[in-house]
Amino acid sequence: MQEVENKTKCAVPAELVSFFAHPPIRTGENRHAYEQVRNGVIESFEPGNQFEWLLVLDLANLTWEIRSLGKDKADLVSLTRKEALRMILEAHLDDEPQERRSTARDRTANYVTKEGREWVIDFLGKHGLKEDAIAAQAAALRLPELEIVDRQLARARLSRMAIVRDFFEHRVAGFWKRPDEVLAIVDVKASVVPLDQPADQSTSAP
Amino acid sequence: MTTDRMIAANRRNGRRGRGPRTAAGKAASSRNSLRHGLAISLLDEPAACAKVESLAQAIAGAGADNARLSLARIFAEAQLDLARIQAVKVGMMDAHLEASASEGTTCGGEVTPNLQNDEAGLGNDDPSTGTVPPSIELLRQLLRLERYESSAIARRRRAIRALCCAATAMNGIG
Numbered sequence: 001m002q003e004v005e006n007k008t009k010c011a012v013p014a015e016l017v018s019f020f021a022h023p024p025i026r027t028g029e030n031r032h033a034y035e036q037v038r039n040g041v042i043e044s045f046e047p048g049n050q051f052e053w054l055l056v057l058d059l060a061n062l063t064w065e066i067r068s069l070g071k072d073k074a075d076l077v078s079l080t081r082k083e084a085l086r087m088i089l090e091a092h093l094d095d096e097p098q099e100r101r102s103t104a105r106d107r108t109a110n111y112v113t114k115e116g117r118e119w120v121i122d123f124l125g126k127h128g129l130k131e132d133a134i135a136a137q138a139a140a141l142r143l144p145e146l147e148i149v150d151r152q153l154a155r156a157r158l159s160r161m162a163i164v165r166d167f168f169e170h171r172v173a174g175f176w177k178r179p180d181e182v183l184a185i186v187d188v189k190a191s192v193v194p195l196d197q198p199a200d201q202s203t204s205a206p
Numbered sequence: 207m208t209t210d211r212m213i214a215a216n217r218r219n220g221r222r223g224r225g226p227r228t229a230a231g232k233a234a235s236s237r238n239s240l241r242h243g244l245a246i247s248l249l250d251e252p253a254a255c256a257k258v259e260s261l262a263q264a265i266a267g268a269g270a271d272n273a274r275l276s277l278a279r280i281f282a283e284a285q286l287d288l289a290r291i292q293a294v295k296v297g298m299m300d301a302h303l304e305a306s307a308s309e310g311t312t313c314g315g316e317v318t319p320n321l322q323n324d325e326a327g328l329g330n331d332d333p334s335t336g337t338v339p340p341s342i343e344l345l346r347q348l349l350r351l352e353r354y355e356s357s358a359i360a361r362r363r364r365a366i367r368a369l370c371c372a373a374t375a376m377n378g379i380g
Binding site: 015016019020022024025026027028049050051054058061072075076078079144145148149151152155159162166169170173 | 257260261264265267281285286288289292293295296299300303304338339340341342345346348349352355359363366367369370371373374
């Protein structure tokens with residue numbers, strides 16, 4: 001029952017559906033997860049008119065973009081881990097250059113196994129390093145890409161903040177509420193305020 | 207020295223390379239330098255123009271006056287511009303994914319003990335697609351779209367401000 005109610009609340013108005021037929025979901029990304037994010041944003045802001053709907057859907061898209069960019073960063077580092085580990089091993093192994101290269105390659109390939117990983121942790125420990133050094137090296141190798149993704153992330157976060165500001169500014173301004181609508185709201189709110197003074201106060205009043 | 211044979215060959219080649227002659231060929235070549243089409247205003251395309259108008263009407267609501275409608279139009283145009291930019295971005299990412307998949311550079315199934323690929327919680331609908339981080343070329347291309355995005359955001363923001371000012375004045379708030 002609650003779910004049905006939430007679905008109704010999160011349904012995009014019919015006249016706006018065509019404008020949001022293509023959400024920013026890349027191939028392979030989870031559409032269901034996107035919808036969850038979008039519905040979460042809609043529930044938090046409870047858009048009241050078309051204008052608010054547009055801003056809220058934009059917010060949802062930016063939230064999704066921020067998460068996608070975060071995943072891009074993780075993927076960039078993950079994909080470079082092997083290369084980073086190979087470089088660290090090659091720099092710290094004591095063998096001859098040729099042998100060092102092939103040992104580093106083999107050990108890197110074995111890193112995905114339990115024993116291989118234990119060997120790597122042990123080896124790094126002997127050189128005063130932790131496993132995090134691999135991620136750090138991978139990040140250093142992908143610095144130009146990570147810098148651009150960070151810039152995109154910063155821009156998306158700023159845009160999101162600006163939209164939130166606009167959204168509340170619009171609510172304060174009473175945007176599409178005509179004076180008569182505003183007065184109707186004022187009247188409804190005023191009607192719950194008791195006009196008669198409490199008896200004890202009226203008696204004590206001069 | 208240029209021989210008669212060379213001159214005849216040059217003339218023959220010159221006759222061949224004069225660009226497209228048919229209407230279809232001309233139409234195709236006119237799109238040669240088109241990259242993403244974001245520099246073209248939405249209002250230059252009749253279909254997009256109609257979309258702007260219908261969105262503006264939806265935002266302004268029934269019985270809106272001309273001032274409100276024209277501000278809503280600016281807002282709608284910027285909003286649809288942003289949607290267009292977003293679609294181009296997703297298209298570029300998808301094209302990159304497709305190209306990477308055909309080259310076999312995805313890292314699906316690779317064990318990453320220290321860093322979870324899925325830590326952003328985005329999941330993956332299609333496990334066959336694997337993980338493809340953006341390349342530096344793609345990121346630079348995406349960065350070039352920023353100016354279109356910034357411009358659309360600024361236009362939309364100005365429209366919102368103007369709409370809010372108009373609403374404040376109309377409602378006598380503030």
